Amino acid sequence: MNEAYDELAFEPHEEELLSRVAWHYYHDGLTQSEIGERLNLSRIKVSRMLDRGRKMGLIHVHINSSYGGCFALEARLQEIYGLDEARVIPAQETGNVNDRLAEAASQYLMGRLKDQEMLAVGWGATVMGTLQRLSRTLSYKDISLVSLTGGVSAYIEGVASGRSSQNVHLIPAPLVVSQESIAEAIRAERHVVEVMSMARTANYALVGIGAVADEATLIASGYASRSQFEIFRRQGAVGDIIGIFYDQAGEPLDLPFHKMLVGLDFEALSAIPQVIAAAGGPRKVDAIRAAARGGRIDVLITDEPTAQAIIEKDQA
Amino acid sequence: MNEAYDELAFEPHEEELLSRVAWHYYHDGLTQSEIGERLNLSRIKVSRMLDRGRKMGLIHVHINSSYGGCFALEARLQEIYGLDEARVIPAQETGNVNDRLAEAASQYLMGRLKDQEMLAVGWGATVMGTLQRLSRTLSYKDISLVSLTGGVSAYIEGVASGRSSQNVHLIPAPLVVSQESIAEAIRAERHVVEVMSMARTANYALVGIGAVADEATLIASGYASRSQFEIFRRQGAVGDIIGIFYDQAGEPLDLPFHKMLVGLDFEALSAIPQVIAAAGGPRKVDAIRAAARGGRIDVLITDEPTAQAIIEKDQA
DNA sequence: GTTGTTATCGATCATATGATCACGATGTGC
DNA sequence: GCACATCGTGATCATATGATCGATAACAAC
Structure with missing residues (x-):
């Protein structure tokens, strides 16, 4: 029916979780298992959330090099x-x-x-x-x-x-x-x-x-x-x-x-x-x-x- | 103490290589082995370059979200x-x-x-x-x-x-x-x-x-x-x-x-x-x-x- | 020259990761 | 109601990754 809503893929609450997962992974350098333990998620779910975050552009990797x-x-x-x-x-x-x-x-x-x-x-x-x-x-x-x-x-x-x-x-x-x-x-x-x-x-x-x-x-x-x-x-x-x-x-x-x-x-x-x-x-x-x-x-x-x-x- | 800064002062050419490695890894999603083959580096060397890049802040991960x-x-x-x-x-x-x-x-x-x-x-x-x-x-x-x-x-x-x-x-x-x-x-x-x-x-x-x-x-x-x-x-x-x-x-x-x-x-x-x-x-x-x-x-x-x-x- | 020191390298291996599969829940159309 | 499709989930497994270790090379001090 409301496909736009379906494709919204996650609600604000899920965005928080996704951001938090990304933060722990990239900023704190935790492994996916560690994040899973902390947030009560299975390791595989963390992996998939990171995947989604990357695909949706929520996670942005910038290579900060003035030369090169x-x-x-x-x-x-x-x-x-x-x-x-x-x-x-x-x-x-x-x-x-x-x-x-x-x-x-x-x-x-x-x-x-x-x-x-x-x-x-x-x-x-x-x-x-x-x-x-x-x-x-x-x-x-x-x-x-x-x-x-x-x-x-x-x-x-x-x-x-x-x-x-x-x-x-x-x-x-x-x-x-x-x-x-x-x-x-x-x-x-x-x-x-x-x-x-x-x-x-x-x-x-x-x-x-x-x-x-x-x-x-x-x-x-x-x-x-x-x-x-x-x-x-x-x-x-x-x-x-x-x-x-x-x-x-x-x-x-x-x-x-x-x-x-x-x-x-x-x-x-x-x-x-x-x-x-x-x-x-x-x-x-x-x-x-x-x-x-x-x-x-x-x-x-x-x-x-x-x-x-x-x-x-x-x-x- | 200042070792990080000493190490930062490496050849521009090396930084270029590092950036290229980082780009292929994060942006193109290639594996470290693939990058190694392409740029004639051993896989382990690619791994270490990425490590250095992260430690030096050359690779910056931004979480594009209000939660960031x-x-x-x-x-x-x-x-x-x-x-x-x-x-x-x-x-x-x-x-x-x-x-x-x-x-x-x-x-x-x-x-x-x-x-x-x-x-x-x-x-x-x-x-x-x-x-x-x-x-x-x-x-x-x-x-x-x-x-x-x-x-x-x-x-x-x-x-x-x-x-x-x-x-x-x-x-x-x-x-x-x-x-x-x-x-x-x-x-x-x-x-x-x-x-x-x-x-x-x-x-x-x-x-x-x-x-x-x-x-x-x-x-x-x-x-x-x-x-x-x-x-x-x-x-x-x-x-x-x-x-x-x-x-x-x-x-x-x-x-x-x-x-x-x-x-x-x-x-x-x-x-x-x-x-x-x-x-x-x-x-x-x-x-x-x-x-x-x-x-x-x-x-x-x-x-x-x-x-x-x-x-x-x-x-x- | 020697010797000690350090840095770099690659081999090996444990671990982290993501692809695949199979299952169960949910929703949909007939 | 039932079959069917779809999605999310976790289990399993192959692969990717990074830690460790010993070897080698470069270099400084003597």
Whole structure:
């Protein structure tokens, strides 16, 4: 019935117990058995509580290092581009970079999102992965979701399923439509107007950054063609955020394509207190760099080689 | 002494490696062996690096919960006053503090009370609230209740209703009477003597802590007058437990008022293995602090701002 | 050079941990 | 009412972890 309540997973009283268990484990260095004895719980239950605490973001491990590989890069990124925060995940041969970015992004958000806050989400594979990992925390903390663009419904539904739909507000339209007039009509719809104005009030925006490359998700999902991309590239596009292409300086280009988008523009995006971008991989170096230089984003989550490449390019 | 700092001054390169190890371990969830393979280190070395990282504070675990700050206070309270246990509930704007304290106290007792045990209860609003919430557990676990003082009947009856009255033993008298001779007569009654000697055998005592303030429940319920309180205050009273007023050091004062009480004295109270006090709020800071310093209580359940204030006062 | 001291390392082993399985309670739909 | 699914629980067991110990290397003092 009330699935949202079910997914709340624990009541305030249980949160106390969970926090207490975590405190003893991490702060006092007790073993799970010792904690069990103290709090009258079986060892296995303590183990499971810790597991839940970690998955829900209640337990946050921060590696507090001012030097060191990724952390040096983080500091440099923050300094060079004036970011609020940068997260750089270490290079790793195995594993999908996007998965690991999504993991890092969801952990970042878990630690950041407070009760009653609203998160606006953009479009893209990394955003999708992040939301999937976040779903439990979202319902637990009573976070509202709102879409920044159309085309989000496809993947957000899995995340939203089982939650009261009151907290999820989607733009019921594709990301791009075939004609400017249709886009205008959709943008004028009452419900779309409502969702978009709600998105403007979000506390955070989570966006991906797209490269102007044939492998882009925009092409793979049929929203744009390779020839269009070729034209964008000739006009100076180096990347896109929520479907809007921008140049080396991070300034949005004046493309007909933009007129066919259903979603917020850069001005509205910048008005959101904190824009969090998760993106990485060699193809996206220029796109991320331009976005950072243009002040399009406040928080960047990327991988080590990408961060390195971005900084090197800006020092030459 | 300064070895920790000496060891802190290791090569930046080593710290980078350490950070990377920590990241893989805590963030990616890899095992120490996997990290070792990847970075060409022996498993045992990885283990030691993590150990060093923890000891040096490079790895910081944050518990992202309103309870997070409370546990530190609990530990300090236990340490400073030699309490068996302290429970601190988080600050919260909404909700009655007394209700939340009663909730916490009942939860504490639920986890503590074993079958066939006996709980002695004092007088006060928080005690009443706690008992109401406890009623289910009490009947389920076959716990006996006994009163520490008179005046308890009024509110304990609701709790006791529906249970075999065998397990509830009340002192059939008010908390305070008007003359010393009457109090003496009541205390000499066979039934009263029986209940009071039974109270001495209780496993736990649950008491409130009263402030010497005009808002005290003792005044509100007509057991004492404001002028009396003014006199108590002049004599150095900072608080009361089961109607007995004590000074800054937690030592009972020699007041005529005490001779008119029907109930146990401090000596008998201290003989009960564990005295549990639930009290909070800005007015009670001094009362709680004195009770704790004087060793009047073994377990303290209070709220975060009060705990903070108590500790601060004792550090100045 | 020697010798004593200390730090570091890995092997070994006891313990801590979490994955898996099986059971019982609870709730659900027919 | 009954079968069925789901969840929470504890038992069992494989694995991960960290404590201990001896060996070795580096280094200082003589």
